[in-house]
Amino acid sequence: xxxxxxxxxxxxxxxPLSQRAMGASLSARAAPYLEGLNPAQREAVxxxxxxxLMLAGAGTGKTRALTARIAHLLTTGRARPNEILAVTFTxxxxxxxKVRVGSLLxxxxxxxPWLGTFHSIxxxxxxxxxxxxxxxxxxxxxxxxxxxxxLKQLIALENIDDKRWPARMLAGLIDGWKNRxxxxxxxxxxxxxxxxxxxxxxxxxxxxxxxxxxxxxxGDLLLHMVTxxxxxxxxxxxxxxxxxxxxxxxxxxxxxxxxxxxxxxxxGHKNICCVGxxxxxxxxxxxxxxGNILRFEKDFEGAKxxxxxxxxRSTEHILGAAAGVIAANKGRLGKTLFTEExxxxxxxxxxxxxxxxxxRWIGDEVEAAQRGTRGLQPFSLNDMAIxxxxxxxxxxxxxxxxxxxxxxxxxxxxxxxxxxEIRDAMAYFRLIVSQDDDLAFERIVNTPxxxxxDKAVQTIQQVARSNGVSxxxxxxxxxxxxxxxxxxxxxxxxxxxxxxRWHAQLRAEEDTHIQVAEMALDESGYTEMWQxxxxxxxxxxxxxxxxxxxxxxxxxxxxxFLEHIALVMDNDSxxxxxxISIMTLHAAKGLEFPVVFLxxxxxxxxxxxxxxxxxxxxxxxxxxxxxxxxxxxxxxxCTISFAGNRRVYGQWQNALPSxxxxxxxxxxxxxxxxxGLYGHQGNAATASPVMSAMAESxxxxxxxxxxxxxxxxxxxxxxxxxxxxxxxxxxxxxxxIDAQAVSSFTVGERVFHQKFGxxxxxxxxxxxxxxxxxxxxxxxxxxxxxxxxxxxxLPF
DNA sequence: AGCCTCCTAATTTTT
DNA sequence: TTAGGAGGCT
Numbered sequence: 001x002x003x004x005x006x007x008x009x010x011x012x013x014x015x016p017l018s019q020r021a022m023g024a025s026l027s028a029r030a031a032p033y034l035e036g037l038n039p040a041q042r043e044a045v046x047x048x049x050x051x052x053l054m055l056a057g058a059g060t061g062k063t064r065a066l067t068a069r070i071a072h073l074l075t076t077g078r079a080r081p082n083e084i085l086a087v088t089f090t091x092x093x094x095x096x097x098k099v100r101v102g103s104l105l106x107x108x109x110x111x112x113p114w115l116g117t118f119h120s121i122x123x124x125x126x127x128x129x130x131x132x133x134x135x136x137x138x139x140x141x142x143x144x145x146x147x148x149x150x151l152k153q154l155i156a157l158e159n160i161d162d163k164r165w166p167a168r169m170l171a172g173l174i175d176g177w178k179n180r181x182x183x184x185x186x187x188x189x190x191x192x193x194x195x196x197x198x199x200x201x202x203x204x205x206x207x208x209x210x211x212x213x214x215x216x217x218x219g220d221l222l223l224h225m226v227t228x229x230x231x232x233x234x235x236x237x238x239x240x241x242x243x244x245x246x247x248x249x250x251x252x253x254x255x256x257x258x259x260x261x262x263x264x265x266x267x268g269h270k271n272i273c274c275v276g277x278x279x280x281x282x283x284x285x286x287x288x289x290x291g292n293i294l295r296f297e298k299d300f301e302g303a304k305x306x307x308x309x310x311x312x313r314s315t316e317h318i319l320g321a322a323a324g325v326i327a328a329n330k331g332r333l334g335k336t337l338f339t340e341e342x343x344x345x346x347x348x349x350x351x352x353x354x355x356x357x358x359x360r361w362i363g364d365e366v367e368a369a370q371r372g373t374r375g376l377q378p379f380s381l382n383d384m385a386i387x388x389x390x391x392x393x394x395x396x397x398x399x400x401x402x403x404x405x406x407x408x409x410x411x412x413x414x415x416x417x418x419x420x421e422i423r424d425a426m427a428y429f430r431l432i433v434s435q436d437d438d439l440a441f442e443r444i445v446n447t448p449x450x451x452x453x454d455k456a457v458q459t460i461q462q463v464a465r466s467n468g469v470s471x472x473x474x475x476x477x478x479x480x481x482x483x484x485x486x487x488x489x490x491x492x493x494x495x496x497x498x499x500x501r502w503h504a505q506l507r508a509e510e511d512t513h514i515q516v517a518e519m520a521l522d523e524s525g526y527t528e529m530w531q532x533x534x535x536x537x538x539x540x541x542x543x544x545x546x547x548x549x550x551x552x553x554x555x556x557x558x559x560x561f562l563e564h565i566a567l568v569m570d571n572d573s574x575x576x577x578x579x580i581s582i583m584t585l586h587a588a589k590g591l592e593f594p595v596v597f598l599x600x601x602x603x604x605x606x607x608x609x610x611x612x613x614x615x616x617x618x619x620x621x622x623x624x625x626x627x628x629x630x631x632x633x634x635x636x637x638c639t640i641s642f643a644g645n646r647r648v649y650g651q652w653q654n655a656l657p658s659x660x661x662x663x664x665x666x667x668x669x670x671x672x673x674x675x676g677l678y679g680h681q682g683n684a685a686t687a688s689p690v691m692s693a694m695a696e697s698x699x700x701x702x703x704x705x706x707x708x709x710x711x712x713x714x715x716x717x718x719x720x721x722x723x724x725x726x727x728x729x730x731x732x733x734x735x736x737i738d739a740q741a742v743s744s745f746t747v748g749e750r751v752f753h754q755k756f757g758x759x760x761x762x763x764x765x766x767x768x769x770x771x772x773x774x775x776x777x778x779x780x781x782x783x784x785x786x787x788x789x790x791x792x793x794l795p796f
Numbered sequence: 797a798g799c800c801t802c803c804t805a806a807t808t809t810t811t
Numbered sequence: 812t813t814a815g816g817a818g819g820c821t
Contacts, residue, residue, distance in 0.1 A: 117810085217811095392807085585808080622808095
């Protein structure tokens with residue numbers, strides 16, 4: 001069966017033949033989109049037939065090549081817009097590509113209808129074929145919140161210990177399985193069996209539940225399409241025929257499901273062009289398979305590999321430093337970036353006593369760069385960024401910048417549509433559109449407070465289930481039968497009546513969807529709830545709600561809006577004031593800044609200990625790619641720093657400089673040694689332990705063992721830090737306590753705890769102690785207590 | 797039903 | 812340190 005007979009995007013977007021003629025005449029002259037391309041880029045644009053892997057290093061103009069390729073396909077008449085499938089990962093990338101193709105072709109082309117993210121394209125496809133996986137065309141897309149709520153219910157329903165099966169973990173497992181294209185049916189025993197097969201059972205239960213709810217999660221979008229393609233050759237055949245040319249951006253980030261989907265689609269014309277950079281694969285932890293890009297030539301027979309290696313972004317020192325770091329990775333496809341721009345500043349490297357000093361120093365440097373330093377012209381704050389490994393590192397910078405009044409913005413924080421009030425409002429909207437949306441109902445049934453607690457909700461659920469109806473219908477029955485007493489019952493009646501009324505108003509089209517939306521938020525008491533809220537963020541939330549309603553203006557109806565929101569979750573609202581950006585390294589991929597600071601290069605933090613523990617060498621290599629991504633974001637000035645001491649979860653911890661610091665090639669690095677730091681007496685360059693470490697360490701050995709703790713330079717650095725530590729009373733005490741706390745506790749010993757006071761150890765299990773305090777026996781982690789004899793030395 | 801207190805865990809995050 | 816969740820108390 002097929003829905004291709006419907007008026008669909010293929011037909012709607014078909015381009016009149018006259019345009020093809022126009023395209024041909026355009027290309028007869030010098031095609032404008034080819035101008036200024038270097039030979040490699042040009043080859044990437046003009047090699048249209050067969051599989052092509054465009055290996056595009058950082059800053060080599062891959063978006064340019066990709067968009068020119070689309071323009072080329074269209075103007076030469078090789079493909080009509082609707083015969084091109086172009087996939088990206090983010091909406092931002094999709095948008096940018098649309099804009100750039102548009103500007104290359106002017107008014108000539110309406111747009112490429114199948115240009116979008118993996119997910120948006122899959123939604124489009126799945127809406128056509130939903131019934132093939134037992135869904136209705138109108139299926140809803142769940143966000144993470146809904147997903148977790150659903151899983152919690154499932155876990156409770158199955159009477160499973162939610163300590164052993166936290167919903168979060170289960171969500172992670174299921175996500176992982178979907179990323180690897182495992183359905184409950186195809187889930188290998190090795191995966192499901194690892195958890196008494198309970199994982200597999202819960203997965204199946206979850207999928208069944210989704211089906212009854214007529215809902216899918218993000219992973220399903222891909223997975224369902226892969227399933228459909230595999231089970232219905234006629235369906236996939238149609239798409240294979242239609243998509244003459246396929247383009248994929250950021251191929252190194254594709255997961256197994258995405259890979260399978262692409263392979264299935266490309267099997268027809270085999271004209272697939274994947275763009276990516278194996279050195280920038282940093283999403284392994286969420287299912288991306290670097291292997292996809294490494295295997296490309298094997299997967300797609302007769303593939304042509306084109307390397308874009310000329311970099312237009314960074315100075316040669318920055319490129320050199322990045323190359324030095326990434327060289328330590330194995331199994332790379334291998335690219336060597338070069339630039340024609342010579343000179344520029346070396347990458348600067350500096351060590352600090354602690355994280356606060358690091359933030360202070362960077363703040364000063366930012367202000368200096370604003371004024372113009374070292375013969376460089378002044379930079380705008382918009383041209384500067386601080387890229388951190390983990391978001392908790394941002395705090396030190398925010399604190400410092402607030403103190404000195406430096407405007408900053410955090411990129412990639414909680415997004416607009418993920419905020420509580422927005423999700424609540426959206427749940428109301430969802431219910432207005434469809435009363436079948438049980439998850440939305442659960443979310444708002446007692447928001448604002450209506451006196452409907454667990455018990456009331458349970459009653460509604462029971463009634464709904466036994467009658468085989470939605471929760472809204474169940475609630476209606478409860479009201480009619482007066483099953484819920486008191487003010488809760490009355491409020492529930494009002495809510496149901498309200499939902500009916502708003503829905504009717506929307507249908508009647510007497511009011512616009514915007515008016516209905518406002519009405520719902522007001523009449524439900526939701527707006528009022530925040531107006532009465534005295535917490536400091538309430539006004540902001542009200543503003544957000546206003547903004548949400550305003551966003552409705554761009555859509556013709558609520559359905560369209562909801563669809564958009566489910567898939568497009570960004571908020572790029574940017575005020576006029578110049579600001580320095582603070583973001584994670586992950587968030588920085590694809591961006592560039594003239595001035596970049598890379599703080600926190602300490603072993604354990606970056607590379608992250610957890611990443612190395614969980615994924616070993618693979619994890620370390622991904623961390624290294626992250627370092628590479630970080631350095632290559634910089635155009636002119638790149639500054640790497642590390643701190644000897646850092647407060648982590650309230651405890652002081654000391655750390656060694658990142659092993660990546662040692663991998664920076666000496667000739668591209670300038671060591672800054674401000675007064676008061678490592679060996680400032682005497683010659684700064686030679687006294688620097690970092691420099692010594694770099695000079696003395698053996699690259700080969702490092703690459704092999706990935707362990708440089710034994711290099712002489714590192715030892716010296718450590719010693720020096722320890723010495724400094726002793727001269728700095730506060731921090732050193734903490735470190736001493738830490739050191740002794742880990743090892744030496746015995747049963748019966750008297751200890752002191754900051755909170756519980758004195759106690760006696762009853763049992764020792766690894767680093768966990770059972771201690772009898774005056775208030776009772778507590779389990780305490782060893783590092784939180786000290787031997788009672790040492791208590792007098794406590795800094796608190 | 798709702799508030800308060802205790803406990804635990806703590807990268808990276810798009811869709 | 813701190814945020815969020817769970818469980819207990821009113």
